[in-house]
Amino acid sequence: MIVRILGEGQYDLADDAFSALNDLDALVEAAIEAGDEIGFRDALAALLDGVRTAGVPHHAESLDPSDLILPMADATLAEVRDMLSDDGLIPG
């Protein structure tokens, strides 16, 4: 699978790496639901570290779309909420 960390680029991840990352993912989602900014940042940092460690950078010249897109490392809770809303963050 190809995972993009916004602002960093794409990583190739083996399918079996995902189960380990699911726990970290659950922590991020829980923090977002609870509105826990500090918990969110810590959990997001751990999740992104997990992706960087388990994955290898995807070939730079490829034009493959990602299977999963994760927020940038310094994203705030508000920014992630914006991404989920209709008027979103993406310019254009």
Next chain:
Amino acid sequence: MSMWQRISLIFRSKANKALDRAEDPRETLDYSYQRQLDLLAQVRRGVADVATSRKRVELQVNQLQAQSDKLQGQAEQAIKANREDLAREALTRKSGLTSQITDLKTQQTQLQGEEEKLTLAQQRLSAKVESFRTRKETIKATYTAAEAQTKINEAMSGIGEEMGDVGLAIQRAEDKTAQMQARAGAIDELIASGALEDASSLNHGDDIARELEAMSSDSEVEAELARLKGGSTPPAIEGADDGGDILKDEETVQTPSSAESKDPQ
């Protein structure tokens, strides 16, 4: 559906919507390529803008550091002159500058981080744009319209996602730079107004410098006086005092002596 899948879907659909689509799918490739080149130019400008802001903050750090060093020197000078009150004032102002400097250095680090991020984004996009260009020519030359549509969709969704990502990075860097420029502007104004510079400017002088100057000019006057007293003037003054007496004495002496001399004659 997980939250990230939702985010991914929203992100991709927006990124794709943002791409121009032409009636002829092959024209879409050219439109998109133009947009990619525009975006690349935009990232390059973004990198340059952030670098300019970083340099401005660096300059301010240097200015404030020089002022801080000057206040330190004034404090030392004041202590030598036994003026603890002046030394305290100088050190108080210096500590005000120190917190500004720390703040600016944090901004400098953040801007450096943004600059590096955008530089990397530029490299990634550049690689993908070049790849897209090659793919575009291949698609236009080789495939039938039906085949082309599939290939175009593949290439477009990949580049669209990258463009969305880079566009977002530019937007965030611009927001951060704008915030910092506002603060840098405020500090420039502060320096220009003399609020900071007044405390340590060489040209205009400040109350600490003025007092130290006044003290040194006082002591220069004293030294000059002492020199005058020890040199030609003191004997003159003494001579004047004594001379008066001597003259009086001489007069008193001379008068009787002349009288005496006259008397024998």
